[in-house]
Amino acid sequence: MRKHKIAFELEVYDSRKELSEEDASLMKQALIARENAYAPYSNFFVGAAVLLENGEVVCGNNQENASYPSGLCAERVAIFHAGANFPNVKIKAVAITAASKNIKVENPVAPCGNCRQSIKEYEVKQDAPISLLLMGESGAVYKCSSVADILPLGFDSSYLG
Template identity: 45%
Template sequence: MTEHQIEINFKEYISLNELDKASHALCLEAVKAMESSHSPYSKFRVGAALRLQSGKIVYGSNQENVAYPSGLCAERVALFTWGANHADDPIEAMAVTAATDEFELLKPVTSCGACLQVLAEFEKKQNKPIEIILFCNNSPVWVMNGVNSFLPFLFFENRLNAEVKGL
């Protein structure tokens, strides 16, 4: 038997005011994105903002549906919008925030596994990690360099990209 250990590193800031100007501005855009959240069932609003290499901002917010599996998380809304409209303009950073009137969020909310897997796909597509900034109102700010900080065992099977021979 061999035992392995995985170490995950990230930066934690006390508040948004400690971030550099570009990251702080991106976080404010994520708050703005949260305004379009459609979350009448969970009452849990999430906003995501992507900063592209060109400086353009792409927005996403969670969109719920009474048939729960039909909804979509803010991160995937933003990432799929990027993929459909801006795939030639690499993503530099993504800021994600959440809020609810039901209780106080004391720490950043992390992305779900499905969102992380989609994020991994787009990092692979652009061949570079995406800085991920997570925060909530009055919570610490967590900054990660790429999806591996969340999901060290990403699902990738390079043979799925290979052409099927003989067909």
């Protein structure tokens, strides 16, 4: 038996003020999207903004349902909207921010497993990485160069033959 450690690097910014103009603008769009989230059950509000290669920004927010599994996360709402409306345009980046009515979300929030897998699918489709900007309510922002960084040993179509 051998052990193998998988690790990754990310950039840590103390606030949005340290981001590039493009990244700060994208996070601002995610913050606006977060304000329109429909989260009456979890009280956990998430906004996502997707930057496309053509400069378009597509936003999404979480949409809950009394039948809990029927809802969708903000990331998938935005990614799927981009894929449906701009099918041949590469995705450059996704900014994600979250807040709660119940607690103060002080740390950057990463996408759930389903969202990671969905973003990974688009990375494979476009054969290019998608950077992630992650933030809580405010404060620090993490930047990953690819969703593959936070989804090690990810599953993709190469396993399907």
